[in-house]
Amino acid sequence: MTTSEPEIxxxxxxxAYQLNIRAFNNVSFSSAVTHxxxxYEDTNNSGDRRLNVTVHNSTAFTISWRTDLITMYVCYSVEWMEKGHSAHYRxxxxxxxxNKTLSSLSEHLExxxxxxxxxxxxxxxxxxxMKYINNSESTYGTTEFYYIEGSPVSSPTNISFHNVTVNSVVLQWSYIQEEDLRGFLLxxxxxxxEYHYRETSTEHSKNQSFETK
Incomplete structure (x- = not known):
């Protein structure tokens, strides 16, 4: 793409894109600046079951989508990445x-x-x-997956409590770091x-699935 404007x-x-910008005149080109x-992470389309992923091994997985898409589109591109790393696509x-099975991945899933x-x-x-785009591309959806899940290796930190009443208390804690989760948090x-005056204590357990602050 060529332009004489400072903004497009x-x-x-x-x-994910790699952008190269260079200046030119009648003689030659400048060195490129890379950005x-x-x-883009859209939480609305993440995990909405538009896409399903089945992992076969560390070098192969299958992605599936709605059957009616094949009547409107003929070209598909799958892009996958580990968070904080460069993207791969096919x-x-x-x-x-x-559906499409992607095998012989250049980098093994961990x-x-x-x-x-x-x-x-x-x-x-x-x-x-994917290297050549003519404004005909759209994004259908995104989801997340693990090759193998494992047990969390740490517990919540910075536990605090407030708004204490005779029958309630608000607990707060920090998120577990991504590298310590090792799987989808449920x-x-x-x-x-619960301690009773001059009586034996009573233990309680609650299995909570809620969003922390």
């Missing part, structure tokens, strides 16, 4: 099946690491190569002991 507007999908545009033409996967759509078969099990 790019219409992008949810992909990374990270993948583009393909599909006109009959609503256990206990969370991956995001995004499906991009194009109507033109000639643009199935909730917390809270044990507490």
């Amino acid at each position: 507007k790019l219409v992008l999908s949810y992909s 990374i545009i990270p993948q 583009s393909f033409f599909e006109d009959s099946d609503s 256990p206990f690491k969370r991956y995001s996967v995004t499906l991009h759509l194009r109507t033109n078969k000639n643009t199935c190569n 909730g917390y099990i809270i044990h507490y002991t």
Whole structure:
């Protein structure tokens, strides 16, 4: 793309992009300045069951989508990445099946690491190569998966309580770090002991699945 303006507007999908900008005159070109545009994270389309992922092993997984998409689109591109790492992608033409198995991955999937996967759509078969885009790309949805999940390796920290009344108390704690979760967090099990004056104590347990602050 060539322009003489100092500002342009790019219409992008949810992909991650590498942007190179250089100046030129009648003689030659300047060296390029490189900028990374990270993948846009849309929590509304994450985990909404538009996409399903089945992991077979560390070098293969299958992604599936709605069957009616094949009547509108012929070119698909799957983009996956571990958070904080560079994205990988694979583009393909599909006109009959609503799933695609990606095998022989260049980088093996690692256990206990969370991956995001995004499906991009194009109507033109000639643009199935992700390097060449003609404004026909749209993003269908994204979801997350683990190759192998494991037990959390740490507990919540910075536990505090406030708004204490005769029959209630508000507990707060910090999020567990991503690298310590090693799987999708389902909730917390809270044990507490109720002490009675001159009586034996009573232990309680609650399995809570709620959002922490």
